[in-house]
Amino acid sequence: MLICETKNSWQQFLDFMKKRTSPTEYENWLAPIKVIEEEEDKITLEVPNIFMREYLLDNYKKELSTFLPSKGIDNPSIEFVIKDEEKKAPPTSILPPNLPPKKAVNEVRLNSQYTFENFIEGPSNQFVKSAAIGVAARPGKSFNPLFIHGGVGLGKTHLLHGIGHYSLKHHKKLSVQCITTEAFINDLVNHLRNKSIAKMKKFYRSLDVLLVDDIQFLQNRMNFEEEFCNTFESLINQNKQIVIISDNPPSKLKLSERMIGRMEWGLVAHIGMPELETRVAIIHHKAAMKGFSIPNSVAFYIADHIYHNIRQLEGAINRLSAYARLMNVSISEEVAENVLQEMMEVPDRHKLTVEDILKKVAAVFEVRVSDLKGESRLKNIALARQVAMYLAKELINESLMKIASSFGGKTHSTLLHSWKKITNEIKKNDTLKRQIQMVKRNLNS
Ligand code: ADP
Numbered sequence: 546m547l548i549c550e551t552k553n554s555w556q557q558f559l560d561f562m563k564k565r566t567s568p569t570e571y572e573n574w575l576a577p578i579k580v581i582e583e584e585e586d587k588i589t590l591e592v593p594n595i596f597m598r599e600y601l602l603d604n605y606k607k608e609l610s611t612f613l614p615s616k617g618i619d620n621p622s623i624e625f626v627i628k629d630e631e632k633k634a635p636p637t638s639i640l641p642p643n644l645p646p647k648k649a650v651n652e653v654r655l656n657s658q659y660t661f662e663n664f665i666e667g668p669s670n671q672f673v674k675s676a677a678i679g680v681a682a683r684p685g686k687s688f689n690p691l692f693i694h695g696g697v698g699l700g701k702t703h704l705l706h707g708i709g710h711y712s713l714k715h716h717k718k719l720s721v722q723c724i725t726t727e728a729f730i731n732d733l734v735n736h737l738r739n740k741s742i743a744k745m746k747k748f749y750r751s752l753d754v755l756l757v758d759d760i761q762f763l764q765n766r767m768n769f770e771e772e773f774c775n776t777f778e779s780l781i782n783q784n785k786q787i788v789i790i791s792d793n794p795p796s797k798l799k800l801s802e803r804m805i806g807r808m809e810w811g812l813v814a815h816i817g818m819p820e821l822e823t824r825v826a827i828i829h830h831k832a833a834m835k836g837f838s839i840p841n842s843v844a845f846y847i848a849d850h851i852y853h854n855i856r857q858l859e860g861a862i863n864r865l866s867a868y869a870r871l872m873n874v875s876i877s878e879e880v881a882e883n884v885l886q887e888m889m890e891v892p893d894r895h896k897l898t899v900e901d902i903l904k905k906v907a908a909v910f911e912v913r914v915s916d917l918k919g920e921s922r923l924k925n926i927a928l929a930r931q932v933a934m935y936l937a938k939e940l941i942n943e944s945l946m947k948i949a950s951s952f953g954g955k956t957h958s959t960l961l962h963s964w965k966k967i968t969n970e971i972k973k974n975d976t977l978k979r980q981i982q983m984v985k986r987n988l989n990s
């Protein structure tokens with residue numbers, strides 16, 4: 546165990562680092578840091594701005610925890626004080642007197658449903674949700690900027706608005722602005738046209754929390770990018786919170802290096818598609834919000850079939866509830882299957898070939914394509930062959946004879962026999978059913 550002598554520990558750290566960093570790096574990043582207090586189990590450091598802290602923790606965690614008090618491996622016990630923070634008046638009065646914070650607050654058009662409470666969490670989004678809550682609870686004091694990226698319909702805008710709601714609720718005096726990148730650009734264009742750009746700059750630069758959706762739209766828009774970057778820096782330098790949403794991580798965006806560098810400065814968090822159980826929970830939650838309930842088996846059925854996009858899940862729920870109400874039927878797996886058929890991710894029937902099916906079935910059932918076309922009666926091969934025939938009949942719009950001939954010259958009655966057998970088998974054999982769903986899914990990807 547490492548016993549840490551706290552007295553002078555910062556100096557020891559500096560001595561150590563001085564030999565290992567360039568003079569510029571040392572002068573810029575380490576020398577300006579001051580020790581406020583050294584205690585047995587904690588050291589309090591004063592840093593000129595939030596970046597300094599991030600930089601320190603990002604780059605020198607190991608060294609820090611070696612020399613300074615620590616709470617475990619690579620976990621230095623440091624309390625950071627941002628310089629001048631205590632001297633500043635509470636956020637309310639940071640606002641220039643001529644700025645009407647009320648107006649700014651009113652301009653935030655947040656979707657009232659997009660709250661943290663309504664955001665169901667699971668392993669795939671837990672981290673990003675807690676980062677969002679952290680930022681909303683202490684704007685400008687935890688991760689700055691917070692950069693969230695992920696695919697379409699996965700709740701990015703929902704989380705962004707969640708941050709807006711939460712910070713407005715808990716910090717009533719803060720001016721919070723939520724914008725799409727398009728809106729920012731439009732705003733800029735209008736102000737340029739009206740020669741009122743100074744006013745716009747003043748407005749954006751006086752915000753406490755700036756929430757920016759869909760930054761990918763800033764790509765290839767050089768002029769706007771620069772203005773955005775300036776606004777960005779001006780806010781960050783005042784420890785004002787920025788949250789940025791994007792479809793891709795910073796490094797994959799076609800933006801200037803300066804801009805990418807800034808966006809990577811804080812925390813970059815990815816939001817992925819929730820797992821099956823979380824999708825089921827989302828379905829129940831969304832249905833409950835609309836005042837009806839969906840049997841668990843149906844929720845599983847939908848969640849199992851729609852796995853790319855939560856917005857599609859919601860569409861499925863809406864359609865299902867409308868159908869059930871209009872037709873006065875209760876929601877069952879069968880009803881769900883019928884109603885949702887066109888939404889379900891079933892492969893395009895025209896493009897699909899028997900060869901595609903053979904390949905995917907072979908992969909899932911761990912046999913060879915040649916086995917599927919051959920005559921072997923080994924149980925696992927025969928079953929996989931029947932599944933391939935079943936799927937071919939289900940998914941391919943051709944005559945049975947033609948399909949059958951693609952299976953190494955089988956007859957159409959063999960095909961039909963296999964189809965019937967598998968159709969019955971699926972009803973009682975869940976494993977088989979799941980394997981077939983997996984093949985369908987693979988065909989679709
Ligand atoms: P994105 O901005 O990533 O394209 P949205 O934030 O617009 O996606 O989300 C699409 C829909 O999915 C919204 O109605 C949102 O409420 C819902 N949604 C996404 N993720 C979740 C979640 N984890 N819990 C509840 N609803 C979610």
Ligand code: MG
Nearest residue numbers: 701702703758
């Ligand atoms: Mg969005």
